[in-house]
Amino acid sequence: MKSRRALITGISGFAGKHLASELRNQGTDVFGYTLNPDPASDFADNTDVGDIVDAKRLTATIVRREPDVIYHLAGRAAVGAAWDQQEEVFIANTLGAAVCVEAAATVPNCRVVLASSGLVYGQVDADALPVSEEHARSPRGPYAASKACAEVAATATAMATNVDLVIVRPFNFVGPGQGLGFVTSDFAHQIAAIERGDQQPVMRVGNLEAERDFTDVRDFVRGVAAAGQQGLEGRIYNLCSGQAVAISAILEMLLQDSRVPIEVESDPERMRPSDVARFVGDNTLAREELSWEPRIEIAQTLSETLDWWRQEA
Numbered sequence: 001m002k003s004r005r006a007l008i009t010g011i012s013g014f015a016g017k018h019l020a021s022e023l024r025n026q027g028t029d030v031f032g033y034t035l036n037p038d039p040a041s042d043f044a045d046n047t048d049v050g051d052i053v054d055a056k057r058l059t060a061t062i063v064r065r066e067p068d069v070i071y072h073l074a075g076r077a078a079v080g081a082a083w084d085q086q087e088e089v090f091i092a093n094t095l096g097a098a099v100c101v102e103a104a105a106t107v108p109n110c111r112v113v114l115a116s117s118g119l120v121y122g123q124v125d126a127d128a129l130p131v132s133e134e135h136a137r138s139p140r141g142p143y144a145a146s147k148a149c150a151e152v153a154a155t156a157t158a159m160a161t162n163v164d165l166v167i168v169r170p171f172n173f174v175g176p177g178q179g180l181g182f183v184t185s186d187f188a189h190q191i192a193a194i195e196r197g198d199q200q201p202v203m204r205v206g207n208l209e210a211e212r213d214f215t216d217v218r219d220f221v222r223g224v225a226a227a228g229q230q231g232l233e234g235r236i237y238n239l240c241s242g243q244a245v246a247i248s249a250i251l252e253m254l255l256q257d258s259r260v261p262i263e264v265e266s267d268p269e270r271m272r273p274s275d276v277a278r279f280v281g282d283n284t285l286a287r288e289e290l291s292w293e294p295r296i297e298i299a300q301t302l303s304e305t306l307d308w309w310r311q312e313a
């Protein structure tokens with residue numbers, strides 16, 4: 001299906017901004033719904049303000065905008081901070097997903113694309129990697145649990161209201177514009193601060209041995225758009241690179257782009273209690289059914305992320 005009118009919840013967020021640009025470039029009329037609007041955004045005039053769990057306000061937006069696809073990106077995304085904000089995380093991520101799907105039922109033939117997370121798989125044995133969509137959910141930590149519950153709640157609501165639902169499970173999507181609280185952006189932010197002289201030439205880091213599956217945010221949103229236009233109803237798609245990269249390698253690539261010498265020190269406070277040693281996804285289904293695959297190399301992503309932080313200063 002070719003989307004003519006799309007509503008993005010969380011349009012002012014990291015992925016939301018990139019998705020809005022991607023859809024506009026495809027010729028889609030883009031509308032937004034967000035709790036924290038960006039007045040400088042190109043989409044500010046077409047964005048409504050409201051909480052994702054405010055069913056009345058969200059429904060009013062959907063009825064007025066009449067989208068044929070709703071891309072549900074709104075929610076709380078900080079994995080580490082979720083340990084101290086569990087109630088807020090479950091309300092925003094789980095209840096928010098159910099509210100969005102139910103509100104979508106007010107518009108005939110409206111599809112919902114729910115952005116979940118690859119973290120719903122939890123700890124996966126090495127012999128089961130790369131992990132496919134058929135693998136059971138076994139989340140570790142409140143953020144992952146809230147996303148697993150969001151999938152269940154959204155699916156149940158979609159079945160009850162006859163809404164066309166597609167779920168995407170991104171792994172680690174990164175790139176320019178990402179805020180703090182995420183490893184690649186945190187590294188780049190520290191390097192930019194050191195280059196300016198705002199921080200001593202020492203990088204404070206967490207677990208460098210972990211291996212993760214990184215995808216550029218611009219590739220990720222292409223996959224999200226493809227899921228909205230080509231995905232099969234009821235299907236779940238991994239959006240990932242299919243390759244594991246060690247955090248130490250990420251740091252090394254960023255340090256090679258640094259303009260000044262930098263030392264590295266371990267910081268126990270940056271170690272997460274549920275860190276998974278190695279995590280990589282299988283993107284075969286997305287390749288076959290969405291004709292999607294990542295295009296941007298991780299080195300380019302990291303270089304542009306560091307440049308973005310330099311400009312932000």
